[in-house]
Amino acid sequence: MIITTSLATFGRYCLFMRNVFSVPDRWGVYLRRTVTEIVKLGMDSIPLVLIISVFIGAVITIQMQLNINSPLIPAYSVGLATRDIVLLEFSNSILCLILAGKVGSNIASEIGTMRVTEQIDALDIMGINSANYLVLPKITGFVLFMPVLVVLCIGTAFIGGYGVAAFTDLIPVSRYLYGLQALFTEWYVWYGLIKSLVFAFIITSTASFYGYYVHGGALEVGKASTDGVVSSSIFILLFDVILTKLLLQ
Amino acid sequence: MIEVKNLIKSFDGRTVLHDLSATFYTGKTNLIIGQSGSGKTVLMKSLVGLLRPDSGEILFDGRNLPDMGRTEIRNLRKEIGMLFQGSALFDSETVLGNVMFPLTMFTNQRYADMKKRAMFCLERVNLTGAESKYPSEISGGMQKRVAIARAIALNPKYLFCDEPNSGLDPRTSILIDELLSDITHEYGITTVINTHDMNSVLGIGENIIFINKGYREWVGDMSKIYNTGNKALNDFVFATRLFQQVREYVASHETTVPPRDAR
Ligand SMILES: Nc1ncnc2c1ncn2[C@@H]1O[C@H](COP(=O)(O)OP(=O)(O)OP(=O)(O)O)[C@@H](O)[C@H]1O
Numbered sequence: 001m002i003i004t005t006s007l008a009t010f011g012r013y014c015l016f017m018r019n020v021f022s023v024p025d026r027w028g029v030y031l032r033r034t035v036t037e038i039v040k041l042g043m044d045s046i047p048l049v050l051i052i053s054v055f056i057g058a059v060i061t062i063q064m065q066l067n068i069n070s071p072l073i074p075a076y077s078v079g080l081a082t083r084d085i086v087l088l089e090f091s092n093s094i095l096c097l098i099l100a101g102k103v104g105s106n107i108a109s110e111i112g113t114m115r116v117t118e119q120i121d122a123l124d125i126m127g128i129n130s131a132n133y134l135v136l137p138k139i140t141g142f143v144l145f146m147p148v149l150v151v152l153c154i155g156t157a158f159i160g161g162y163g164v165a166a167f168t169d170l171i172p173v174s175r176y177l178y179g180l181q182a183l184f185t186e187w188y189v190w191y192g193l194i195k196s197l198v199f200a201f202i203i204t205s206t207a208s209f210y211g212y213y214v215h216g217g218a219l220e221v222g223k224a225s226t227d228g229v230v231s232s233s234i235f236i237l238l239f240d241v242i243l244t245k246l247l248l249q
Numbered sequence: 250m251i252e253v254k255n256l257i258k259s260f261d262g263r264t265v266l267h268d269l270s271a272t273f274y275t276g277k278t279n280l281i282i283g284q285s286g287s288g289k290t291v292l293m294k295s296l297v298g299l300l301r302p303d304s305g306e307i308l309f310d311g312r313n314l315p316d317m318g319r320t321e322i323r324n325l326r327k328e329i330g331m332l333f334q335g336s337a338l339f340d341s342e343t344v345l346g347n348v349m350f351p352l353t354m355f356t357n358q359r360y361a362d363m364k365k366r367a368m369f370c371l372e373r374v375n376l377t378g379a380e381s382k383y384p385s386e387i388s389g390g391m392q393k394r395v396a397i398a399r400a401i402a403l404n405p406k407y408l409f410c411d412e413p414n415s416g417l418d419p420r421t422s423i424l425i426d427e428l429l430s431d432i433t434h435e436y437g438i439t440t441v442i443n444t445h446d447m448n449s450v451l452g453i454g455e456n457i458i459f460i461n462k463g464y465r466e467w468v469g470d471m472s473k474i475y476n477t478g479n480k481a482l483n484d485f486v487f488a489t490r491l492f493q494q495v496r497e498y499v500a501s502h503e504t505t506v507p508p509r510d511a512r
């Protein structure tokens with residue numbers, strides 16, 4: 001039972017994506033909407049990303065120091081471990097889980113409201129491919145802007161760690177900075193960026209899907225928004241495992 | 250002219266439209282009337298292709314909608330304007346933006362020309378001075394008028410209105426009705442209006458199709474609607490207290506209700 005319904009949902013998702021990924025009716029309109037979405041979904045998320053990153057960066061540094069507090073391990077390991085955690089997992093998976101809450105619920109409720117107030121029908125009636133018109137700019141806009149968020153996240157998390165080094169006596173600043181640069185693997189950055197692109201796609205497409213197929217009223221829009229966030233989170237975690245296996249091993 | 254032939258539509262085995270045939274004429278206000286739940290919205294949504302009928306033909310001047318492919322439907326829809334029950338204006342656009350929207354999507358005009366056309370449509374619905382407001386900042390009746398302006402922006406050949414005056418006071422309703430009627434005659438549009446408002450029926454009912462429980466019960470115009478032998482239609486027409494009183498009055502004074510032209 002649950003298998004058939006999931007398969008049916010997945011089938012509908014694929015059909016929906018086929019409508020989304022068709023040639024826009026008007027390139028000018030599409031580009032303008034993409035810029036709007038970059039501002040709305042991407043730029044407006046910057047404050048949240050900065051706040052979270054600076055605190056988590058500081059916390060990771062403190063916890064690493066407590067965990068590997070041993071005379072046998074060199075002090076710079078704290079910086080190194082902080083860096084790798086941030087690059088490998090925090091700046092992409094965890095960040096996207098958080099953004100799934102913000103961006104996903106925003107998208108699902110916006111599109112869901114348009115559905116229940118017949119605005120989507122109005123688009124269809126005019127002869128516009130509503131899925132393409134509404135959803136494609138969101139997907140491309142957010143996917144395009146995701147690397148910026150990731151880089152900002154990495155940078156601010158390191159600054160958070162630096163704050164700990166500078167304002168506490170847990171670890172000397174020079175050791176922290178040395179650790180940040182020691183034994184650097186460039187691939188980790190690419191790995192994180194690739195993951196984040198996939199997650200950005202998951203968040204926008206899943207949330208749009210749930211919003212687009214709302215039936216009913218305000219109550220259902222709320223439910224669609226929750227469903228969108230929950231399923232995109234699950235898919236993010238699932239693809240985290242798959243991509244890690246594929247890209248790191 | 251739109252011809253509907255033997256249309257059947259069901260949901261999960263429950264038939265909502267039973268073998269329904271009807272004709273909607275060009276340059277006339279065609280009304281679909283019937284009780285709540287009788288299938289008016291389902292019929293209208295089938296007419297414009299938002300719902301797919303189980304069987305039957307829907308001929309737009311000879312072109313059968315159920316036979317059309319996706320591109321053909323989208324091309325046909327460029328000739329269609331539709332007014333939804335809840336106006337369905339785009340929240341993120343201003344009044345002007347809403348009316349200009351179809352123009353930006355389907356014409357290659359310069360901005361100034363599109364704006365001119367949009368302003369003309371807004372003037373046509375007596376709505377000037379509100380163009381920079383957002384839909385949430387104007388009243389329901391104004392929203393309806395903006396929606397009409399948006400629907401006529403591209404000079405549609407077919408105009409569909411799902412309960413254009415539900416939720417409006419009687420005077421505003423009459424204004425909207427007259428507006429729809431005027432536009433229809435002025436531009437020779439095939440207008441189809443869903444309604445259960447007797448005021449509209451008597452005001453602009455040039456071709457009335459009465460639907461009862463998914464069956465087409467009666468076809469006629471406003472002058473014939475009082476004196477039909479159809480029980481379901483009589484029940485519908487004389488459902489309001491006012492009409493019951495009018496009927497009693499007419500019966501006791503041995504006159505007839507004057508048709509619209511005599512008023
Ligand atoms: N998507 C749907 N799925 C299942 N049943 C539906 C659907 N849409 C409409 N129906 C059913 O079809 C019947 C006719 O509904 P419809 O909306 O056409 O009524 P209506 O005449 O427009 O009423 P109202 O005047 O209240 O708008 C109702 O019994 C309704 O339950």
Ligand SMILES: [Mg+2]
Nearest residue numbers: 289290291411
């Ligand atoms: Mg209805």
